[in-house]
């Protein structure tokens with residue numbers, strides 16, 4: 638079983654992705670990003686589910702072909718959290734393949750996939766570590782004690798960090814997803830141009846909705862700075878807020894290994910600044926493995942399968958699901 642090659646399938650949002658991961662590492666990683674949502678400036682759930690139905694076969698076939706694998710030893714598919722109709726496509730497809738091939742199946746928690754993705758790329762990252770998962774739907778800092786054992790230390794009480802990026806992009810009349818656009822725009826701006834607030838929900842949690850409102854007020858106000866300055870100043874505030882909590886958690890737990898993951902982990906300022914934090918050993922995945930991908934699902938599934946876990950075909954989609962929750 639140590640040689641197990643796992644097919645991982647991801648369809649929880651707007652990426653249709655499949656990958657094969659084995660003991661040698663990532664054998665293939667195929668991602669199709671849906672374009673249908675761009676004109677709506679956000680993901681439309683029903684359109685996402687339909688687009689997954691159209692692409693899932695081709696994406697999975699490409700992942701198997703690129704890996705040179707006809708029949709994997711097991712299948713792992715995202716079972717949640719995410720858009721229920723979208724999750725159901727990949728989950729049902731994955732279960733059917735496992736049934737047809739007669740191989741074990743495992744439903745994977747999407748957040749656990751992100752959380753463990755730095756482990757996939759670093760041989761030296763060991764438990765326990767702090768995991769900052771920052772995506773379009775989630776912003777949570779976990780203490781990862783062991784495989785499947787994750788304690789939430791801080792989470793957002795309102796918007797996720799990626800959601801704040803997407804909303805600020807909308808305020809500035811840019812496209813979707815906003816993260817990469819604002820990141821690029823910020824390169825030409827002054828991060829000290831506007832003193833946006835660094836909100837704290839309370840002693841530990843994150844809050845980004847007030848920051849987004851401050852950006853809107855500034856943009857509608859009299860002394861409006863350039864889009865690049867707004868983007869750079871907003872980005873500086875987001876990164877300050879995130880890193881403030883990381884330092885707090887390192888202090889609180891005595892754990893100095895910090896693993897960054899989720900779509901916002903692709904952010905250039907966050908990547909640079911977390912690696913410069915004093916007293917922190919930062920682990921940051923490749924940019925392309927921060928946003929949704931199949932390799933993270935295959936990898937998380939593989940670790941659990943190697944630990945002897947399996948799910949029956951009755952395992953159903955879960956729109957809400959904490960990582961580590963049975």
Ligand code: KG4
Nearest residue numbers: 772773774799814816900901903904928929
């Ligand atoms: O993990 P992900 O692909 O999907 C979810 O599980 O949500 O994350 C997508 C989020 C979007 O909100 C997108 O704007 C943000 O990640 N994002 C970024 C960057 N690239 C993607 N945010 C800031 N800077 C980036 N470079």
Ligand code: ZN
Nearest residue numbers: 751772900929
């Ligand atoms: Zn994600």
